[in-house]
Amino acid sequence: MLSFLHYHAPEVDEKFSEGVYKKYLESLDPQKLYFLESEIDEFYPYRKKLGNAFINGDTEFFDLSITHLQRKIVKLEALSKKILSRSFDFSKEENITLDEKNNSYAKSIQQWEDQWRKYLKYLTLIEMTTSKKEAEKEKPENSNAVSEESARKRVLENMTDYLRQFKMKKKSDLFSVYVNAITSQYDPHTAYFSVKEKEDFDFKISGQLEGIGAILQDKKGYATIAELIAGGPAWKSKKIEVGDKILKVAQGKHGKSKNILGLLLSDSIRLIRGKKGSVVRLTLQKKDGHTEEISLVRDIIEQKETFAKGAVLEDEDKNSYGYIYLPEFYFNPNNKNGRNAASDLRKEIEQLKEKNIKGLVLDLRNNSGGSLETALDITGLFIGKGPVVQVRRNDGKKETLSSNIKSPLWKGPLIVLVNEASASASEILAGALQDYKRALIIGGPQTYGKGTVQTLYPLDRFRLSEKNMGALKFTISKFYRVNGSSTQLKGVQPDLIIPGRYSYTKFGEKDQENPMKWDSIGAIPYRRWENETELKNVKEKVKNRIQTNPDIKFLDKLARSMQMFEEDKTVPLQWKKFQADKKERKEKNKAFDSLKNYTNGLAVTSVSIVYPLEKLAEDQEKEWKKNMGRDIYLGTAIETLRAYK
Structure with missing residues (x-):
């Protein structure tokens, strides 16, 4: 399609291939925090071959890069717990650069661990300075130990949750990142949409979708009600509140309930959405701890x-x-x-x-x-x-x-x-x-x-x-x-x-x-x-x-x-x-x-x-x-x- 129908299709040559290689690595690891220099050396021979791989449907480079990334995620889980278990030295003179162009890949595991130490320290500083208690009390340097410990705990919770969700992703979920590195070489607006992304695009361009009228957030594996859309079925029911956790979803009046605890939020949302007039049953854990099943008739939701x-x-x-x-x-x-x-x-x-x-x-x-x-x-x-x-x-x-x-x-x-x-x-x-x-x-x-x-x-x-x-x-x-x-x-x-x-x-x-x-x-x-x-x-x-x-x-x-x-x-x-x-x-x-x-x-x-x-x-x-x-x-x-x- 791109070869024949794109307005100005570039030649799929070595220059094209190098563009795909550069864009893909930037998208996968923008801050150069995941891959080591030795891993990039392993990827390097592919940089001029991705054009031919694209033509022939060869995903060897994608498979290799994701395998390496998944291994790093496992290592990072243990590393973040180790780093965040101890207090940071905030008197030490050091900086972090948040500019991907000027960052470089770590040359060793030790350097990689130090990069993550700095990044987690940076996230902890953000937590400390945005904390309401910290802002109100304006504690001096030597009296913020409790605040620092609390901030580290929050960063660890966020990191653990992020890594949990990432580990749940399949290679197919990440494949659109690779495909879009290819389509970006045509122009900035040529892009591939996965099935989920296409649904989101339709909602954005129309301002309408069919569902229950609730905005959800992932909170430690629970699909949690973050906001009710005025006029939607959930809002009209008067039985659903912000903070309620959705444990199970069932289709129709007699469908079998499916446990969605720990499921990727995007997959949970796909189960909850559905055609106008259809019935969905939600098993909720209310804020006081008790569970309750609510039946809703889906409708058109307008943003x-x-x-x-x-x-x-x-x-x-x-x-x-x-x-x-x-x-x-x-x-x-x-x-x-x-x-x-x-x-x-x-x-x-x-x-x-x-x-x-x-x-x-x-x-x-x-x-x-x-x-x-x-x-x-x-x-x-x-x-x-x-x-x-x-x-x-x-x-x-x-x-x-x-x-x-x-x-x-x-x-x-x-x-x-x-x-x-x-x-x-x-x-x-x-x-x-x-x-x-x-x-x-x-x-x-x-x-x-x-x-x-x-x-x-x-x-x-x-x-x-x-x-x-x-x-x-x-x-x-x-x-x-x-x-x-x-x-x-x-x-x-x-x-x-x-x-x-x-x-x-x-x-x-x-x-x-x-x-x-x-x-x-x-x-x-x-x-x-x-x-x-x-x-x-x-x-x-x-x-x-x-x-x-x-x-x-x-x-x-x-x-x-x-x-x-x-x-x-x-x-x-x-x-x-x-x-x-x-x-x-x-x-x-x-x-x-x-x-x-x-x-x-x-x-x-x-x-x-x-x-x-x-x-x-x-x-x-x-x-x-x-x-x-x-x-x-x-x-x-x-x-x-x-x-x-």
């Missing part, structure tokens, strides 16, 4: 954070403006008639229009993309019928994708908020609205820079096996704006730039391994919006205000300082120096919090009805409104809308 959310904002002059936050271009890959971002956004706009808003802000910050078709429909809500994006396939053929919505739903002033994490479909929408001169784009220096299109193909379609083989996500085409420019690497450059936390750090397509190159094709005819002159005048007015705004200048200064901290990954393991280093980093991050004193003067007078709020979400809703009032980007957006006539 409210995925869906569009709107509000009406009032400025100090009682002018009303609309605001819509769109976290993803969601759709249901298994149901074309299911819920999607375009239909929800239409409802939000219709609702906001009834409030007589003077302008609209569409927030695409941190929106990593989703459905291309949904992006076309949403663009049409603002431009009506017309070309939105050009697509070029791997065979060189070009196609123009258009909105078929006859008339725009919103014709008034429009602002689009973006940041460095706005990617893919977000860039298609923002780029089209910018090219049409339909909206002003506000955000960091550029968006993420993902100008490629992927498709998802179930591998069991080949019928090579009765077994479900998962799915392959791979790049089939590149997209280009109507002006002919690609967003690949360069992203969308906003009309009005406000720096963000990640503006000067490595965060984008250009900073990934094996990204596709930027290029351009010819522009296609499109009709710009009628108020282009007014939009230009508004841009110039607000641009001058942004450049002189002291809060934005301060934000820029902080963003630049984050770059320095990202590059410095050496941490001292001496108590006083560790505390001083942690305090300095905390104060740098706290500096961003000082912007919480900023207020944009906006009042939230009504909120979205697309996703009705349940009682359990009231606190979150209050916090959301509060944060909107402190949002400097939103304040600038409303200030820009006020500049319209």
